[in-house]
Amino acid sequence: MKSKILSSMLVIALAAGIIGGATAAMFTARGSTDAGDYITGTVAVNAEDTAIINSSDLSNIAPGDTVEGEFTVANNGTLDIWYNVEALASGDLFAGETPAEVEIGKSQGSLSEGEETTLNFTVTLPLEANNEYQGAEGELQFVVYAEQKDNNPTPSWQK
Numbered sequence: 001m002k003s004k005i006l007s008s009m010l011v012i013a014l015a016a017g018i019i020g021g022a023t024a025a026m027f028t029a030r031g032s033t034d035a036g037d038y039i040t041g042t043v044a045v046n047a048e049d050t051a052i053i054n055s056s057d058l059s060n061i062a063p064g065d066t067v068e069g070e071f072t073v074a075n076n077g078t079l080d081i082w083y084n085v086e087a088l089a090s091g092d093l094f095a096g097e098t099p100a101e102v103e104i105g106k107s108q109g110s111l112s113e114g115e116e117t118t119l120n121f122t123v124t125l126p127l128e129a130n131n132e133y134q135g136a137e138g139e140l141q142f143v144v145y146a147e148q149k150d151n152n153p154t155p156s157w158q159k
Helices: 002-023
Strands: 045-052 066-075 081-090 102-106 107-110 116-123 139-148
Touching: 002 139, 045 081, 045 139, 066 081, 066 107, 066 139, 107 116, 116 139
Parallel strands: none
Antiparallel strands: 045 066, 066 116, 081 107, 081 139, 102 116
C-alpha cells in the first residue's frame, strides 16, 4: 500500500512538473549596444632648438660674462600639461667656490595640447671667479618634466 501511494505521488509530481514547465514557457530576447572604444590620453613633451642669443663663442667665457639662450618646449601629447624645467650642469665650470650660475626665465607653467613656448635662460660666470676657472669646462642640459593637467590642479613639484 505504501508503494502504491508513493508511486501515485511520484506520477502526480511528474505530471505537475510537465504541466507547470509547459505553461511557464515565455518568449525572451536580448539586446546590446555597440562596443565603444575607450582610449587614454597621452602626456608627451619635447624640448629642442637650443640657441645662444648673445654669444657666438662659448669657448671664451670670462668672469662677469653672461650668455643668453633659449629653447622651445612643446606639448606633443593629447592632454593639457603642467611642465617644470630643471638645469643639469656638470663639470668644473659649474663647481667650486664661484661656479657659473644658470637661471631659467619661466621654469614652470602649463601648455595646452599642441601648444609650445620658448623659454629663455642665462649662464653667468661671476666676476669673483678666480684663476681656478681658467680653461674650466662644463656641460649644461635642460630637462623638462610634464604631468597631466586634467584632474590635477596642483602638479607634484608644487605639493
